[in-house]
Amino acid sequence: ASLRTEFLGRQYENPFMNASGVHCLTIDELEELSNSKAGAFITKSSTEVEREGNPEPRYYSTPLGSINSMGLPNRGFKYYLDYVLDYQDKHPAANTPFFSVAGMSIDENLKLLRAIQDSAFDGVTELNLSCPNVPGKPQLAYDFEVTEELLSKVFSFFKKPLGVKLPPYFDFAHFDTAASILNKFPLAYVNCINSVGNGLYVDLETESVVIKPKNGFGGIGGEYVKPTALANVRGFYTRLNSSIKIIGTGGIRTGQDAFEHLLCGATMLQVGTELYEEGVSVFERLLHELEDIMNKKGYTSIDEFRGKLSSL
Numbered sequence: 001a002s003l004r005t006e007f008l009g010r011q012y013e014n015p016f017m018n019a020s021g022v023h024c025l026t027i028d029e030l031e032e033l034s035n036s037k038a039g040a041f042i043t044k045s046s047t048e049v050e051r052e053g054n055p056e057p058r059y060y061s062t063p064l065g066s067i068n069s070m071g072l073p074n075r076g077f078k079y080y081l082d083y084v085l086d087y088q089d090k091h092p093a094a095n096t097p098f099f100s101v102a103g104m105s106i107d108e109n110l111k112l113l114r115a116i117q118d119s120a121f122d123g124v125t126e127l128n129l130s131c132p133n134v135p136g137k138p139q140l141a142y143d144f145e146v147t148e149e150l151l152s153k154v155f156s157f158f159k160k161p162l163g164v165k166l167p168p169y170f171d172f173a174h175f176d177t178a179a180s181i182l183n184k185f186p187l188a189y190v191n192c193i194n195s196v197g198n199g200l201y202v203d204l205e206t207e208s209v210v211i212k213p214k215n216g217f218g219g220i221g222g223e224y225v226k227p228t229a230l231a232n233v234r235g236f237y238t239r240l241n242s243s244i245k246i247i248g249t250g251g252i253r254t255g256q257d258a259f260e261h262l263l264c265g266a267t268m269l270q271v272g273t274e275l276y277e278e279g280v281s282v283f284e285r286l287l288h289e290l291e292d293i294m295n296k297k298g299y300t301s302i303d304e305f306r307g308k309l310s311s312l
């Protein structure tokens, strides 16, 4: 079976990539991703100015996943733009890394996107509308009016491929409203889901929370979130114009999880918690496990089953 994937007119050896935020804060981490079996990779969401992020401990792994309240630490927009432009020059034949942006305000998002539009960047941009961990900042994509206002301003000038990173939704009315807004714009894709916001993990021994920021509240990832991730992938796959592709993120720990996301309609697949725990070797394991499942089922390409989830 072949895992070759076409996404936004570009060919990828396989659909796997890192979830923004994991293993992508420094050039060393980005280079390790570039040299791994990942089909693609993406930078840490950046803001105009470098950020320390929240006080530690701010990430904690559990048997079933993870909780994080990193607080948008990043080296600043210029650090990542310089990296991706340098990457384009050094690897003219390869696919340029994806670039993630998470401005702290509408104006900052517009400023960063204008800079990308005016630059030589020829890759795909991901606008993060769903960071749950900046104290005092609600997740943009839970405010439908602001989301629509931002996207209409963005698409008045941004002409390069742009996707949005969405938080999980939990109500059909929200799927319907979000999709009706997103369908108004020439979006390249939606990425479902970001971590499930503001969960709480308790340590029995210490009778305490496990991360310092926000009294222990943080975004949940890993096995806990797969049913929600699959529901959001499927919910948008069945509501959005077919021109808007889906990136599936959330709970991908095995080839089986990857297969399920593809069956629900995902094209690219992002790995967060499992990559954090296992390192970049996770990609080799995942693509072999996915290939084995496809061979057992008699599929030679992903196109044969993508989106073909049956109802009863």
Ligand SMILES: O=C(O)c1[nH]c(=O)[nH]c(=O)c1I
Pocket: 021, 045, 068, 069, 070, 071, 072, 073, 102, 128, 130, 131, 132, 133, 134, 194, 195, 219
């Ligand atoms: O705390 C973070 O840095 C963070 N953590 C997440 O789980 N998702 C996000 O989009 C972000 I920007």
